[in-house]
Amino acid sequence: MTQAIDVMGAGAFGSALAIALSRDGSDVTLWARSSEQVAALRETREVARLPGVILPKELRITSDAGALGAPIRLLAIPMQALAQHLQLLPARGGTALVACCKGIDLSTGLGPTGLIARDAPGCVAAVLTGPSFAADIARGLPTALTLACADAQAGAKLQSALSTETLRLYRSTDPTGAELGGALKNVIAIAAGMVIGAGLGESARAALLTRGYVEMQRLALHMGARPETLAGLSGFGDMVLTATSGLSRNFTFGRALGAGSAPSQGATVEGRATARAVARIAADQGIDMPICTMVSAVLENTLTIEQATAALLARDLREE
Incomplete structure (x- = not known):
């Protein structure tokens, strides 16, 4: 069964995740804030910080927030910009919001899942983190990450949906x-x-x-x-x-x-x-x-x- 996934953030890490998941057969939409960046990605099918990697032809690229409606949304946004993006691009209740950023919000002292719980209380909050370089993920090199979600059942579903042949996720209930x-x-x-x-x-x-x-x-x-x-x-x-x-x-x-x-x-x-x-x-x-x-x-x-x-x-x- 094809899994629909939105990836917010067309930097190196967001693009790498979108490439890996799309290549694995998921129905992926990659969102970038800049329409100019979207145009360049559509034309070249290349990401400057991932040299030699081509975006799969099946991967959709957009700057239109209305195009985002998948039940899983990966937030590959810098930590200090996460709160702003959560407010600018609200998700439907029940959507799994998976933070793919690392840090502590300076204005609140909260981590990614804390911000999600505050700004999107009807959504499932999770974090995807661990030792990885974007280029390795994009090239299909073996990589292992932690998928942490306080809801064990939701975490198990996300683990299954986001794991690929080369991207191995270990589940945790300790976000x-x-x-x-x-x-x-x-x-x-x-x-x-x-x-x-x-x-x-x-x-x-x-x-x-x-x-x-x-x-x-x-x-x-x-x-x-x-x-x-x-x-x-x-x-x-x-x-x-x-x-x-x-x-x-x-x-x-x-x-x-x-x-x-x-x-x-x-x-x-x-x-x-x-x-x-x-x-x-x-x-x-x-x-x-x-x-x-x-x-x-x-x-x-x-x-x-x-x-x-x-x-x-x-x-x-x-x-x-």
């Missing part, structure tokens, strides 16, 4: 843990990039990833997440990929900062806003998150990388 893992690992990836860019070495990166993972668990458990979620694809797995690959936007952003270079402009670096949100939450709720707090301070230009490094190394000695 809080899944989305916090996906958000916090971006901050740790920026920090890891700073370490490498500043020439502090691979041993320092290993130590930072280990202690950064502790911070991810600390905040997530405080917010009601389950520890096994953070140990899975959406936490540990995503951190490993994002904090070690030169293809990671957050890592390369941090590496440029660490080397004293200007980061490239235009790419979405979700960890920047997430670091600010996490530092605020940690301060308000008394949660010890030194690495995330230092990343925020460096990004706010209140500390240099050298000062942040010295402050972390000067912390009291303790048991692991």
